[in-house]
Amino acid sequence: MATMADFRTSEKSWWCPGCGDFGVLAGLQKALVELGIEPQQVALASGIGCSGKIGNYINSYNLHVVHGRSLPAAQGIKLANRELTVIAAGGDGDGFAIGMGHYMHALRRNVDITYIVMDNQIYGLTKGQTSPTSDGGFQTKSTPNGNIEKSVNQMQLAIASGCGFVANGFSANQKQLVEIIKRALQFPGFALVNTYSPCVTFNKLNTFDFYKQEIVNLDEDPTYDRSDRFAAMKKLMETNELVTGIIYEDPNPTRYEDKVSGYREQGIVNQSLEVDPVLWAKILGQYK
Amino acid sequence: MATMADFRTSEKSWWCPGCGDFGVLAGLQKALVELGIEPQQVALASGIGCSGKIGNYINSYNLHVVHGRSLPAAQGIKLANRELTVIAAGGDGDGFAIGMGHYMHALRRNVDITYIVMDNQIYGLTKGQTSPTSDGGFQTKSTPNGNIEKSVNQMQLAIASGCGFVANGFSANQKQLVEIIKRALQFPGFALVNTYSPCVTFNKLNTFDFYKQEIVNLDEDPTYDRSDRFAAMKKLMETNELVTGIIYEDPNPTRYEDKVSGYREQGIVNQSLEVDPVLWAKILGQYK
Amino acid sequence: MFSEVCWQIGGEQGTGLDSTVEVFNTVASRAGYYVYAYKTFASRIKGGHTDFTTRLGTTRVQAPAPGVNLLVALDQETINLCAKNVYPDAIVLADEAINPTLPEGVSAKLLTIPFNKMTLALGNPLMKNNIVLGASAAFLGLPLEGFKAYASGRWGNKGEEFVALIHTAMEQGYAHVQANWPDLAISLAPADGKERLLMIGNEAAALGALAGGCRMIFSYPITPASEIAESLVKIFPKVGGIAVQMEDELASIVACVGAGFAGARAMTATAGPGLSLMQEALGLASMTETPVVVVDTQRGGPSTGMPTKQEQSDLLAMAYGGHGDGPRIVLAPGSVEELVPMTAEAFNLADNYHCPVLIASDLALALFQQTVEPEAVELAKLPAVSRGPVADPAALAALGRDIFERYSKNTNENGVSERSMPGMKNGQFLATGAEHGPFGKVWENPANRVYMMDRRMHRLRGVKTEAVRYFGPSEADLVIVAFGTTLGAAKEARAEIEQLTGKKVGVLQIRLIFPVPVAAIAKYVGNGKALVVESNAVGQFAFMLKGSGYNPANLASLLKYDGNLITVEEIRTAATRVLNGEAQFMVTGGGAGVRTSSDPTIVLESAKEAHV
């Protein structure tokens, strides 16, 4: 069985010391180990951003795509080989600015992948501009007079779009994060794992301390019913999404793959590429 | 004062006889007339689709852009000249497939424009493929075995994103539609006017009759409180968005333009392009 | 007895003419005739003029006909627009109800039939087109039985009564012509009766994809590409494949990259606007050395342009449109038939050269029906699947983890090294669009950069494919360089030009647009002249040729960019002028014929006096 070491690469991480993304990476690696998944069975598609570099540091099949498009890539991989564990990962800008359209459509398409967002409420890699999840009034390089746009509520959007698994983790709460990711990876269908993953260099507002103070931890509320969509929505609204845990999990999950007609259990890549001459003749017959 | 005739063009419409879009066009023209707006004060940006052709048939300043991008165009126009009445218009595919990212961001940016969607739950211009608003199971050219994706709930998304004005009209209910559009045009901030605008050629499921039967008309419910966001969300969920009228209107609207620092009442295009030498010297001073 | 005839029908868009023409073409094909069909239509669903032309021959027909023998006009607009193209002794058959008149100067015979009245009598407006078909069959000597049989097969499920009504309508049309104009038959020589196929290029591309091992298409509808996905969505369930309509083209191409990375053969199909949106991610495929196939059915550009009109103006965008320098291969089919093997081959090239392969189809190829010889699509004769350099699982297992060199200097003769695919133990690596070292890790070391850039680009210099195909005598005085839809007209023009000028004329088909096969072109052109024929405004392929070092002196150019197909006559005229030394750069179309122009390359004609 694979160990943590098996999921590490020889690449030294390029993140700033203390960056929240370290915790997310560790959480993911741990979750994979605990689920007994082998590195070669994991494919991870990531976007561009500090967060998007996660694929550089995990020993799996990694596709580091263009900005904002980790989700189409991950769906392409999964549908090509449904036998794999497929993960998409990236930042809040990557996912909810340039990638917003794909996010909304991945939610409703519901291919069986796990989407891990490292939300630091800022653009890290481009050195500190406002992101779609930045708070109102936040002063950054691109909004020196304060952010004047409403921030995206990505978890509410997920619920509203019918997503079957919506969770939020915190980079500093490893235990919870590992459990969330394990559950997400096992969930049949699209699973959102948002994480608060502070940028210690550019975001002096939404810091580790800020989150520690503000976050409501659902694990501490034994009465919370994660199978209730409306309750989930309400909780997200009440807490302004400053809540961690599994917020919603569909008790009767479905997934895209099961609805595709003629789609097989075996991954497409593992099937023969030969065309049956009888079928070929039949298809040609339509053009006669 | 401008009349209906003033808002018509000499171009014969290219829509199929009976297409729902005729009604939306008429409703828009009527609303403009009733509000006493002059054609030269109106700028309309439309996308690509049968619906996107609306700009060909209304005598105003029309910018017919590329597929999915009417909203960035409209925001560009409005911010360049806030003295104009600016409308974005297009189809369900244009707005919620390729245009989804822009939609979500226009909602939260909240520039004072009106967005009219002609939702026929199908791709008309490309001859009948499934659209993001198509119903589950719907058989089309692109889903001969039935649509397997969850449909987009664009009005719920609008509410969830904090949109201040969310309305739905029906092409066949002119009276209501005109009132909705008038109100939307007057609303300060981003106003969504979705409309059910049946495609009589390719959508044999969501027909005029279908909508007539299924639609709940809010105008007939004197108890409905359109200033209540939660009620709005609930109503949309209950009716599966088959509801017409003004679903939500923020009683304390704000708009992007009022928050931009240094932004003036006069349209940018009407201001001098000269640079004050004192200011120039001051700015240069930063580089000394 | 004609060895070929041309039938044309025009009327209002959205009145069922499409399927009427499909019936006509299929029946003619089944009767053993070669078919070349084309149409004029607008980007609207109902209303507006549309016309369909079908050229039938006992031997292969591969270009627009020089004239029309039988024009069926369902409205006066059709006569106004189309009658000028009929042969002097042609028949114009119109509905009595429209009170048709021929434009001045048209000498054809105008005949009227009470289509409307007959339709009314049959009690079903759909029958009008069936009467038309019957009448057309009578004039052209096509077997009425063939039409009836087609109707039985296609509409049998709508009930016997309905089929019987169709039969009646066809018979009435047929009988009316036989009774009224027994002497006016346009007799077509008998066909060989061989069973051939008839399809549009998009269907051919779908077939080629299937044969080429493609099992996934991610795409977004667009004219004139949609039928590729619409064909595959019907085929794939039978082979465990999947066709996904994505939210846009950005998602489509990236999903293909994902699928290619995972080891599947995946494709997308689009037209110009979609191609433009794919530029960034095509670079991703180039950088990560991931196979991916894109069919671009070119149409009038730029922007929305003319979505329903012919053009070949995405060549530069396909070859050079992305930021930075990245490898791509661009193929161009010369006929519908060729799209089958070429699309299959594209997947082999992508897997062998680890880069995006684009197929430069065009609207006329994509949407218009052409005859396909069954021999050309025999499964056994199509390119066999060749997966290119793939890591050996046993060798990987022996490696141990984290040391698979995806971008190893240990390359094959093409400069390509083995790839691993998810699922293969110890094959894990990072595929990134950022510059990277041999293990895929981000690395900006200058020497590594130079190696990687050279590695990626140089593989193109040795692409193994049939880059050009030559038709004609050796040492020709003039070689017509053509690709895509234009090829057919060039081939038909060849003999005519030889006859007319007494010179030796060849046609060089460009099958590989990029990397530009300059040497092969130079070889065939030899000491002759080259006339590049293309459907765009700036001579994109000629520009690429010159830019790639081809001697501009003997390069002549014929351009058409009015949305219509290049004709045999236009090529004949232009070629004659080049042979006579009368012209080098020519344009045609837009109502005017072939005319001399300046070099279409857009350059600044004068530069302001520069200070020294």
Next chain:
Amino acid sequence: MFSEVCWQIGGEQGTGLDSTVEVFNTVASRAGYYVYAYKTFASRIKGGHTDFTTRLGTTRVQAPAPGVNLLVALDQETINLCAKNVYPDAIVLADEAINPTLPEGVSAKLLTIPFNKMTLALGNPLMKNNIVLGASAAFLGLPLEGFKAYASGRWGNKGEEFVALIHTAMEQGYAHVQANWPDLAISLAPADGKERLLMIGNEAAALGALAGGCRMIFSYPITPASEIAESLVKIFPKVGGIAVQMEDELASIVACVGAGFAGARAMTATAGPGLSLMQEALGLASMTETPVVVVDTQRGGPSTGMPTKQEQSDLLAMAYGGHGDGPRIVLAPGSVEELVPMTAEAFNLADNYHCPVLIASDLALALFQQTVEPEAVELAKLPAVSRGPVADPAALAALGRDIFERYSKNTNENGVSERSMPGMKNGQFLATGAEHGPFGKVWENPANRVYMMDRRMHRLRGVKTEAVRYFGPSEADLVIVAFGTTLGAAKEARAEIEQLTGKKVGVLQIRLIFPVPVAAIAKYVGNGKALVVESNAVGQFAFMLKGSGYNPANLASLLKYDGNLITVEEIRTAATRVLNGEAQFMVTGGGAGVRTSSDPTIVLESAKEAHV
């Protein structure tokens, strides 16, 4: 006494070196020296090696220095990476704490200072870089007072104590050098003391935009373009303008088209990946004849490529990257200074030619500080705003409604007709990306199509701008063709090459990349040879030149694509080889020097035997 010196500092990324260098450069500039700065950095925020180089001179310095006089190494990696570039008698100043050693073969003097210890003593880790500054000032004879004054000005708001600490740190560094190595000064000749400006190209572009009447920027952050928007977001509130960070580049460019349609001067700024995403909408601007300005700060491509490395590889994408044929103008600045008037001019060109205007900046221009002469940015000397053909409101009012011919055949000498803007009575029209007639209405008539296509493209042939700028003697034996960052090195190399070879050498700056000013280039090259120097792998500009009809025979090429700047020495070497008839195609970089290569144009080298 040196008339120029070169200072370099290296250490770990994210340790404040950026601002330390900014202090150094500003103080040197204020002292009256010309500054040319550059750096090596990675696409990461903290950690990893970074180094900064500043070349100071009493006359203009405009290229990387041939060697370094004083290298400050904060870690051993810096010595390993940078020491090979120091002059033989240079000083390498390192922190005692790192136990520095010089690589073999480096003859420089290695001196150590207890930077760390001194910093510890001062009790604030931020002080280390200030000690470094003081020490550097002492070696180079720069005025310590200048550094102290800068600190007071910049950090005054942090309190007197803090400023005093900085001053102490600076003084300690200065004193340490004076005390220990009184004889080792690298004395720089005194400067003229004139007050000049110092800025990066992105700041210059922002200034140019402001002066050019631009009041809107819609953009999305990307390296190395972000500072353009970040500058304008601070400036625009003062002039009623607006800077919007959009959700992506697709939105950015379309918002610009909207704003341009509305009559505003709007721009976007991006790098390669964003440019690729803008291809479709650039076609929209071309089709609708809408002015829009795009700055592309080129970086290593394709895909993510090398985001922090120099390259000039988006030329083809800028000129030809969209589907279909559409007009665009592409300008290239030759220095930071030139970006001010050129960006201003871009808006005039856009308004006069009604098409997108792109500015081909590059990473080195965009991000590195250069001296700007105050005269060059005097408001009165910058291009005056010229709005181009705009409809006369009175004439419109007289027209009556619905008959304004936006795309009228009544054009000015550039082939451009008047546009109306929303708000103008009776000026309403449809601007559509679909082909259209004179009123803007969708129209696919073939003759109209030909007119409209010619109309759009032909305007480019007469663009009025200073397309090229020539430096050197007439009838040169060799003309070095350069643009962007490369120009400075070419200009510095010119005299050296003349001296070395005794031949006449000129430099031809290309300011207009597209439409290609072929005639002007041919005129200046005359019977000499041309050496095109560019930072990309396939010789994009040379390809454009040849494709546009330029005679390839006398065209030589020097390419660099390893991410580093082209140097004077490399150009000198390449030029000498060309003049000696030793080489035509050369590449350099990647650790190896200038070397002969094959024609970089990617063509298929052999085409399989085609069947005849």
